[in-house]
Amino acid sequence: METSRSVDTSLVEETSNTTVNKPKIIEKKYFLSFVLVGLLFPLWGFANDVTNPLVKAFKDIFLISNAQSSLVQFAFYFGYGFMAIPAAIFIRKYNYKSGILLGLSLYALGALLFIPASSYMEFNFFLAALWILTCGLALLETTANPYVLSMGHPDTSTQRLNLAQAFNPIGSLTGMMVASTYILNELQVEAFRAKEKANHPEYANMLPAEVDGKLVQALNDFAVNEPVAHQAMQAADLATVKGPYVAIAGVVFLVFLAFLFTKMPKTQSDQEPLTPTILKDTFKRLFKNGRYLEGVLAQAFNVGAQIMCWTFIIHYGMTSVGLTAAEAQSYNMIAMGIFLSGRFICTFLLSYVRPGQLLMILAAGAGVLVAGAIFLGGYSGLYCLVGVSGCMSLMFPTIYGIALKDMGEDASLASAGLVMAIVGGAIMPPLQGSLIDGDSLFAGLPSVQTSFVLPLICFVMIAFYGYRAHVKYKV
Numbered sequence: 001m002e003t004s005r006s007v008d009t010s011l012v013e014e015t016s017n018t019t020v021n022k023p024k025i026i027e028k029k030y031f032l033s034f035v036l037v038g039l040l041f042p043l044w045g046f047a048n049d050v051t052n053p054l055v056k057a058f059k060d061i062f063l064i065s066n067a068q069s070s071l072v073q074f075a076f077y078f079g080y081g082f083m084a085i086p087a088a089i090f091i092r093k094y095n096y097k098s099g100i101l102l103g104l105s106l107y108a109l110g111a112l113l114f115i116p117a118s119s120y121m122e123f124n125f126f127l128a129a130l131w132i133l134t135c136g137l138a139l140l141e142t143t144a145n146p147y148v149l150s151m152g153h154p155d156t157s158t159q160r161l162n163l164a165q166a167f168n169p170i171g172s173l174t175g176m177m178v179a180s181t182y183i184l185n186e187l188q189v190e191a192f193r194a195k196e197k198a199n200h201p202e203y204a205n206m207l208p209a210e211v212d213g214k215l216v217q218a219l220n221d222f223a224v225n226e227p228v229a230h231q232a233m234q235a236a237d238l239a240t241v242k243g244p245y246v247a248i249a250g251v252v253f254l255v256f257l258a259f260l261f262t263k264m265p266k267t268q269s270d271q272e273p274l275t276p277t278i279l280k281d282t283f284k285r286l287f288k289n290g291r292y293l294e295g296v297l298a299q300a301f302n303v304g305a306q307i308m309c310w311t312f313i314i315h316y317g318m319t320s321v322g323l324t325a326a327e328a329q330s331y332n333m334i335a336m337g338i339f340l341s342g343r344f345i346c347t348f349l350l351s352y353v354r355p356g357q358l359l360m361i362l363a364a365g366a367g368v369l370v371a372g373a374i375f376l377g378g379y380s381g382l383y384c385l386v387g388v389s390g391c392m393s394l395m396f397p398t399i400y401g402i403a404l405k406d407m408g409e410d411a412s413l414a415s416a417g418l419v420m421a422i423v424g425g426a427i428m429p430p431l432q433g434s435l436i437d438g439d440s441l442f443a444g445l446p447s448v449q450t451s452f453v454l455p456l457i458c459f460v461m462i463a464f465y466g467y468r469a470h471v472k473y474k475v
């Protein structure tokens with residue numbers, strides 16, 4: 001059961017001088033609830049970033065193309081598109097706490113399905129497990145984001161969400177560390193690649209992209225010439241992949257118990273049952289809200305850009321620099337550290353700069369850095385790609401806050417639209433994977449570099465939304 005929400009008339013006090021006290025980001029009565037809901041943010045951050053390296057890992061384990069292995073991201077983020085609206089309807093009918101409990105249940109179920117998937121050694125089984133897991137994540141995000149926004153004064157809602165989202169990269173960093181230490185470093189296929197490089201000293205004089213092609217060919221030859229040994233290697237690697245997901249299922253179960261036995265504040269303003277008429281009227285209002293519709297589109301571009309940058313930095317490091325998968329992943333971890341720091345810095349800056357203006361500036365900066373990754377290559381391009389994460393740190397919660405500002409009782413369904421926009425992470429990585437598999441867009445540059453034109457386009461669109469939010473919508 002959720003406790004009733006009490007009215008706090010001390011949020012905004014007018015003094016005899018007509019001076020208005022600035023409302024607090026987190027009120028005392030919401031502190032413990034905010035902390036508990038805040039635990040959800042690193043949980044989905046972990047799932048996102050322990051999964052990103054699977055695109056490269058599954059490519060080598062199952063000997064499939066970049067486009068095919070990118071279906072990992074399609075399955076993962078398609079769950080958001082599928083579940084977001086049903087999640088919002090469920091939350092509206094019941095409450096935020098019920099949405100969280102159901103989300104955690106699906107999260108744990110999807111993670112545990114990695115056990116039979118690894119036993120059957122079937123790529124599509126892994127995709128199904130990831131889809132179920134992310135249906136749970138969609139419920140959690142559809143619930144947690146508006147829940148945090150509602151825990152206090154509307155004027156501090158964007159800052160509050162940025163603060164909560166600042167804990168998301170902690171989970172992401174943990175996921176990256178686990179992926180690097182307990183998955184990529186332990187894969188036998190990576191040991192095979194290292195052995196091949198050691199047996200061919202002439203590779204040291206070749207371009208990294210050329211070496212990568214020869215190593216992929218060696219893996220294919222091994223699968224044809226020694227199928228039993230190759231199958232044993234696959235089984236061992238898939239067992240390695242399974243481990244972290246089984247472990248996170250246990251953590252999720254403990255968080256489930258914490259929510260189950262804790263009373264949570266009731267902050268939903270919508271008390272009416274969600275009838276078809278109310279649902280229709282809500283959608284009409286949302287489709288007339290330009291700031292919201294543009295925000296949904298900007299969020300799709302934002303998530304697509306994030307997932308492409310964090311997924312294909314491994315391909316970039318291996319192909320354009322000559323790193324191993326684990327070494328390339330270490331740069332991803334540095335990027336996430338910058339992303340984490342950026343979240344706290346941007347939360348501070350939002351006290352002085354309008355959200356739309358800051359979004360516009362950082363999106364433009366991200367575009368410049370991605371252009372550097374495209375045209376510079378080598379370590380310089382890799383450093384640019386790492387730096388993009390500092391600019392991306394602000395984007396998700398700020399777009400979310402701008403789009404949902406003053407939504408009132410429409411917030412839960414409006415939030416679902418923004419969570420559904422995460423499907424951008426399902427659509428765009430396979431497109432970039434296809435660009436990597438194909439010919440280079442610019443003569444003389446590896447296709448893995450020129451494929452980053454897609455994130456560049458995304459950041460241009462986000463900068464345009466920031467400009468519109470700042471100039472037109474005055475946010």
